[in-house]
Amino acid sequence: MPLIDRLEEAKRAGDYQGLLDLIPYARFLGLSCAMVGEELITTMRFGDHLIGNPALPALHGGTLGALLESAAIFELLWRAETIVLPKTITLTVDYLRSGAPVDTHARSVVTRQGRRVTNVRMEAWQTDRSTPVATAHAIFLVMRG
Amino acid sequence: MPDEKSDPRAVEHENLRLKLVRGFSGNVPHNHALGIQIVDMQPKVALFRLPYDGKLVGNPDTGVIHGGAITALLDGASGAAVFAALEELVPIATLDLRIDYLRPAEPHRDVMARATCYKMAKNVAFTRAVAYHDDESDPIAHSVGTFMISTRGVKK
Numbered sequence: 001m002p003l004i005d006r007l008e009e010a011k012r013a014g015d016y017q018g019l020l021d022l023i024p025y026a027r028f029l030g031l032s033c034a035m036v037g038e039e040l041i042t043t044m045r046f047g048d049h050l051i052g053n054p055a056l057p058a059l060h061g062g063t064l065g066a067l068l069e070s071a072a073i074f075e076l077l078w079r080a081e082t083i084v085l086p087k088t089i090t091l092t093v094d095y096l097r098s099g100a101p102v103d104t105h106a107r108s109v110v111t112r113q114g115r116r117v118t119n120v121r122m123e124a125w126q127t128d129r130s131t132p133v134a135t136a137h138a139i140f141l142v143m144r145g
Numbered sequence: 146m147p148d149e150k151s152d153p154r155a156v157e158h159e160n161l162r163l164k165l166v167r168g169f170s171g172n173v174p175h176n177h178a179l180g181i182q183i184v185d186m187q188p189k190v191a192l193f194r195l196p197y198d199g200k201l202v203g204n205p206d207t208g209v210i211h212g213g214a215i216t217a218l219l220d221g222a223s224g225a226a227v228f229a230a231l232e233e234l235v236p237i238a239t240l241d242l243r244i245d246y247l248r249p250a251e252p253h254r255d256v257m258a259r260a261t262c263y264k265m266a267k268n269v270a271f272t273r274a275v276a277y278h279d280d281e282s283d284p285i286a287h288s289v290g291t292f293m294i295s296t297r298g299v300k301k
Binding site: 002003004022023024025026027028029048049050051052053054059060061062063065066067069070085087088089090091092093094095098 | 172173174175176177178199200201202203204205206210211212213214216217218219220221224236238239240241242243244245246249
């Protein structure tokens with residue numbers, strides 16, 4: 001079954017994790033998704049393979065970028081009425097502090113939903129939500145076909 | 146650097162420094178986990194390869210790797226380019242990274258990333274990088290980044 005159909009199915013069943021498990025790279029990063037109140041929270045479970053600086057130690061910046069981009073994509077897939085696979089046009093990540101070797105959470109807000117293009121803001125935090133480790137914004141192409 | 150090439154001791158020092166950067170970048174656990182290879186290090190330039198691997202796939206229908214893997218590749222190569230531009234190895238921290246995704250990567254093909262530290266200021270280094278399969282003029286993604294240069298010197 002194509003991914004898009006499986007997405008529709010997972011969405012109907014409310015099975016976020018089943019959706020994530022279809023994506024090999026999401027498994028590699030250790031991503032999971034959960035609805036917390038009205039928010040879709042994406043979590044990256046800490047693993048040694050995510051380390052970028054073993055001396056500190058700190059997470060690799062690329063893992064935070066990947067988490068933030070994934071969180072935005074899940075948000076778009078989950079909230080949109082008709083599912084199209086969003087294509088990332090640009091992603092800009094601000095690294096605010098080094099990522100500790102613990103779980104990291106992310107959430108996204110759609111700032112503008114256009115006919116062809118959607119703008120999203122994202123933030124990632126660890127133990128304290130009020131001190132994010134990274135924020136980002138991204139633009140996605142959301143045209144069908 | 147034509148002026149440096151004239152002095153064999155400067156060349157030797159430069160090679161040693163680049164070797165150090167290479168070893169340093171090769172020691173990053175996440176680079177290892179992704180399978181990233183350091184192909185070449187030159188002053189201010191790093192060339193990385195990300196071999197195609199099923200675990201990096203973002204769309205199982207097409208086998209195209211996830212944008213996140215490209216992000217990690219560009220981030221890693223850009224950081225290495227900054228190290229390759231530093232006089233001495235001091236800690237650096239990514240301030241920001243913007244990535245333009247120009248076209249999807251093709252499945253079952255390695256992705257290369259060439260990063261350049263095009264400006265080294267007192268506190269901040271500026272990078273640009275391009276990801277491609279085998280033709281740099283047909284890029285998959287392009288990035289610009291800024292890095293903070295530590296003033297504290299190398300940590301123990």
